Amino acid sequence: MAGSFDPTESPRDPSGQPSTKSISAKDAADAEQHVPILQGSATFKIWREGLRICMNSIDPGLWPIVIGEKFYPIASPAIEVSPETVRSLLRVNLHREPSAAEIQDWNNRHVAEENEKRVWFLQKHATALQLIHATIDPAIRNYIHGLENAHMAYDRLSHAFGSAVHQIINSRWAEWVGCKYRPNEDALEFLGRWRTALTKLNQCIKSGPVNPSHCVAQFLKAIQSNPGTKGFVNTFRPADDEDSLLDDLFYEFMLTEYFRKKPRSANPSIVCLGVRSGTRSERGSSSGSGQNKGERGSKRKFRV
Numbered sequence: 001m002a003g004s005f006d007p008t009e010s011p012r013d014p015s016g017q018p019s020t021k022s023i024s025a026k027d028a029a030d031a032e033q034h035v036p037i038l039q040g041s042a043t044f045k046i047w048r049e050g051l052r053i054c055m056n057s058i059d060p061g062l063w064p065i066v067i068g069e070k071f072y073p074i075a076s077p078a079i080e081v082s083p084e085t086v087r088s089l090l091r092v093n094l095h096r097e098p099s100a101a102e103i104q105d106w107n108n109r110h111v112a113e114e115n116e117k118r119v120w121f122l123q124k125h126a127t128a129l130q131l132i133h134a135t136i137d138p139a140i141r142n143y144i145h146g147l148e149n150a151h152m153a154y155d156r157l158s159h160a161f162g163s164a165v166h167q168i169i170n171s172r173w174a175e176w177v178g179c180k181y182r183p184n185e186d187a188l189e190f191l192g193r194w195r196t197a198l199t200k201l202n203q204c205i206k207s208g209p210v211n212p213s214h215c216v217a218q219f220l221k222a223i224q225s226n227p228g229t230k231g232f233v234n235t236f237r238p239a240d241d242e243d244s245l246l247d248d249l250f251y252e253f254m255l256t257e258y259f260r261k262k263p264r265s266a267n268p269s270i271v272c273l274g275v276r277s278g279t280r281s282e283r284g285s286s287s288g289s290g291q292n293k294g295e296r297g298s299k300r301k302f303r304v
Contacts, residue, residue, distance in 0.1 A: 030054075031134050038136040044161040051135055055128065062128045065121065068151045071214060072121040080111045110237075125150040132157075172201040177218060180225035187257040191250060194222060212245040213238065219249060232256045 035050035036043055055062040064070040086106050090098035098106075128150035133141060136157070143160055144153040155173070176197040181190045202209040216238045223229040232253065239248050 031058075031131050035131075035135040038140060038157065038161065040137075040140075041161045044158075047135065048158075048162075051131065054135075055131060058131070059124075059127065061124055062131070062150075065124050066128050066132075066150050066154045068155070068214065069211070071151065071217060072118055077115050077118065080107055129153060169201070169204050172197070172204060176201045177222075179222055181223040181229065183226050183228070185226070187254060187261075190223075191254070194219065212242045215246060216249055219253075223253070228260055229257075 031051075031054045035054050036046045038044060038047040051066075052063050055066065061070075083103050086103045087098055090102060090106060094102075125148065129148070132144070132150065132153055136144075140157070140161075143156055147153045147156070159171075159174070176194075179190075179194045179197045181187075181194075198210065198215065220233050220236065224233055236249070236252060239245055
């Protein structure tokens, strides 16, 4: 999950930085005065550098969110799960009857804290958007009209006015985020398309591949185009170990889709093991048997 979350912060802040709801009029005026106004391709580079310096001086937590290094994948507030449902989940994982405190703790970790992190990121996006709007030409604001996500706004401006290399990156980024799991599409074919688009994107990013946590968030967003994946999207929780993050995601996705569609001619063990083996070979890593990985993934599913 993007950002670390320390429940001792007041107000709670998943990045360790002070929470910021909005910038002052003075901050906005200073940004407009000291950051070169974005008027087109000719001023994009100096605008970008000025904006980065300005944001870091106001709140160091803003720039990583603007450029997409830090993100949070939950679009809508998490809904509290009934005690009966939580009790059933914990009973399976703990192999005993959970206490009332354990049930409440589960809801705190999976609902209350998740919502607090989401609100924190929304506040940061709002602050960053104020600064972006204050430093671009009024005629250019049409490019980002209606956007409430600072990274999407910056990304759109970069695509329109950035360098040729940046435009290639944004083109491949658009191809990746535009890769959706269509209804009635074969799950393995979709996974192949999605991973190919990600590989092409990573090949042109000099700073390194897309963060695995970001990949998970984008994958979950991509499969929502298929209504049949709603259950998987609502229950899947990323593992803590980034080394196996995508392995576990692809394995659980393929396994879930197999049992949802139940094709008579397919073998779930072969299909899922093939997905995992391919992922390992691409990343040059190794792990335990498919059975043990599957067990580990299921235990992580609800982060108990």
